Amino acid sequence: xxxxxxxxxxxxxxxxxxxxxxxxxxxxxxxxxxxxxxxxxxxxxxxxxxxxxxxxxxxxxxxxxxxxxxxxxxxxxxxxxxxxxxxxxxxxxxxxxxxxxxxxxxxxxxxxxxxxxxxxxxxxxxxxxxxxxxxxxxxxxxxxxxxxxxxxxxxxxxxxxxxxxxxxxxxxxxxx
Ligand SMILES: Nc1ncnc2c1ncn2[C@@H]1O[C@H](COP(=O)(O)OP(=O)(O)OP(=O)(O)O)[C@@H](O)[C@H]1O
Ligand SMILES: NC(=O)c1ccc[n+]([C@@H]2O[C@H](COP(=O)(O)O)[C@@H](O)[C@H]2O)c1
Numbered sequence: 001x002x003x004x005x006x007x008x009x010x011x012x013x014x015x016x017x018x019x020x021x022x023x024x025x026x027x028x029x030x031x032x033x034x035x036x037x038x039x040x041x042x043x044x045x046x047x048x049x050x051x052x053x054x055x056x057x058x059x060x061x062x063x064x065x066x067x068x069x070x071x072x073x074x075x076x077x078x079x080x081x082x083x084x085x086x087x088x089x090x091x092x093x094x095x096x097x098x099x100x101x102x103x104x105x106x107x108x109x110x111x112x113x114x115x116x117x118x119x120x121x122x123x124x125x126x127x128x129x130x131x132x133x134x135x136x137x138x139x140x141x142x143x144x145x146x147x148x149x150x151x152x153x154x155x156x157x158x159x160x161x162x163x164x165x166x167x168x169x170x171x172x173x174x175x176x
Pocket of ligand 2: 005006007008035036076077078079080081084099100101102105106108
């Protein structure tokens with residue numbers, strides 16, 4: 001049995017890691033699909049697909065999760081939303097069910113007869129990536145909300161500086 005979770009993971013946080021563990025408790029394997037992979041250096045999508053792959057890989061390794069049970073893949077955002085679910089079937093390894101709490105995604109997948117499970121969420125007010133990006137900019141103890149590997153990686157690439165520059169309105173490009 002293989003479970004699929006999707007997200008932009010900008011950045012990957014402890015809520016995401018908890019979801020990986022929930023899926024591995026219920027399934028043999030997990031597919032972690034990084035969505036909007038073509039977007040980067042934007043306010044909602046600051047990090048590249050490659051950087052997000054590294055953050056996720058390092059976090060799983062650090063948590064001693066068996067990497068042979070995990071696929072980490074990057075997929076582009078699709079222009080045609082009605083055909084998104086069939087795109088998922090062709091772009092990803094076979095999956096048996098999708099873990100998502102998002103009603104919009106549930107509707108799209110249900111319309112293609114794909115099974116959707118609603119996972120448990122770690123406290124969403126803290127564990128959400130938009131909040132964490134804000135905390136990084138204001139130096140607000142964000143490190144406790146992400147795996148140590150993500151904190152180290154963001155330090156290494158100077159993620160704070162990137163977020164600061166991207167969030168300045170005079171330099172901001174048009175968001176998708
Ligand atoms: N606190 C959480 N606990 C468990 N799962 C979560 C949590 N937050 C997000 N997820 C899961 O991660 C996926 C979405 O990832 P994504 O990075 O887009 O979320 P996000 O943290 O809400 O990001 P953003 O705030 O940038 O929109 C969803 O499938 C959701 O099920
Ligand atoms: N058109 C598309 O490519 C498309 C459509 C619906 C959802 N998505 C993405 O899939 C992910 C779904 O994540 P959750 O359902 O788990 O919230 C989100 O990152 C969302 O942006 C992409």
